[in-house]
Amino acid sequence: MGRVRTIQRGGSRFYIHPERPEIKAPGVTSVVSMLPKPFLNFWYARMTAELAVDSLPFVAQMAERDRQGAIDYLKGAARRYTKIRADVGSDAHDLFERMARGEYVGRVHPDLEPYRVNFAAFLAAVNPELVRAEDVAWSDAHNYAGSFDAVLRVWLDDDGKPTPDRSGTPHLLMADWKTSKDTYPDVALQMSAYANADRIIAPDGMSEPMPEFDGAAVLHITPELWAFKPVRIDAEVFSFFLALRRVFNWDREVSKTVIGRAIAKSATGLVTGTQRRAK
Template structure:
């Protein structure tokens, strides 16, 4: 689905491990960045420490052959490697499940076999009709972009349209409700043909988080509406107000003591 250009120019640009969003050439915030910077996550703080420790143990021999500075650099980057691998795994599981349901022959890596089987079960048992997959979108008033995982309808639930986040991580957290609410407030998304499509055309009725595990799947309904929206806006405001450069600008230049040359 695509439509003529109706809005300011919006783009998602991929670079390295990440991506950025632009409105008329100006970089804007991403949903996950705002949530990451604006809300303290005690569980994530503990996870970061555990990931670095696990990485050090698992790569002990390899790290021991490096100079100390390179070891430190590898350890600093390890949590991002693990995070990016988790994101890649989620997308790969979804893509493989889609191909299998289309009757295509695919080679599924052994480490993903259980997750792919669970994803296929979900899509089959829910009789999923995909509307948009990994679609970038933008909110113009609040100037943020993002990419949601899945917008779908289900023959098991006539008349309902689901905005979904697809997770293969350890658990589903309440913050996902803020993430989905932010996505649901997009003015438009980039459709399959690259055109700008108003998100309101799809009539979203439900937000869900789909937890894909190696042996099963669980679908969690997530709260939505104005209360959740206000919490996202508050989190976004906190993220923007407390950025390092802005905070550091609150400090003035060093003062001199009377009688001492400046």
């Protein structure tokens, strides 16, 4: 079996089946993006307004020379911020994986140093065993796929608190790292999709059944803090992900088929006799 490749299509990520390339499964995050996010409109507007106010002389000078360029600069404020945050998050995820594998990382970029310190504190406080990292979860039953951050084994006491000496009861957890300002409920949809997939596909293409999990947890980690929080991935949560999976099909496929060609319409470009005589 070959490795899993991905493609971007229509703004969504698709995973290509390693044995049957005609099968392209939408990515978990692309499916979760079907959730409405009305707050984003306010955020986009605020980012643009703040950039305009903070760089007013520069924008005014730009507008005098290139009005459209100034417009593009302002409307790209949110996109540029998101890309910067995504790049930091990607670098942090790479750092976390190497640290979780026990690799000595040495000096890191100053922007990543606070993340390194906090992740090291997490490792010391929880002392998890890294079982899998950055493999692909594939659902044959529901045709979706996605790369999860980690599968961890952690040891918990009777109150559900970690025992870093591993004296508690072992629990197999689907885990996710989040470097955003907060943790949001849709992480449960994402993690339930991974945990309820049919199998795991490793980078070398080897496939094995998805294990049974005792639960899930998200590590929220920022330059200022870290917190390890349990996340529900039960049947109810998974059912909402599957509803979004159907919405994804509607948005990308079915919606394009429901309106047919007009069987009657107004005449376009009609030229009256008066208009012809005026010529």
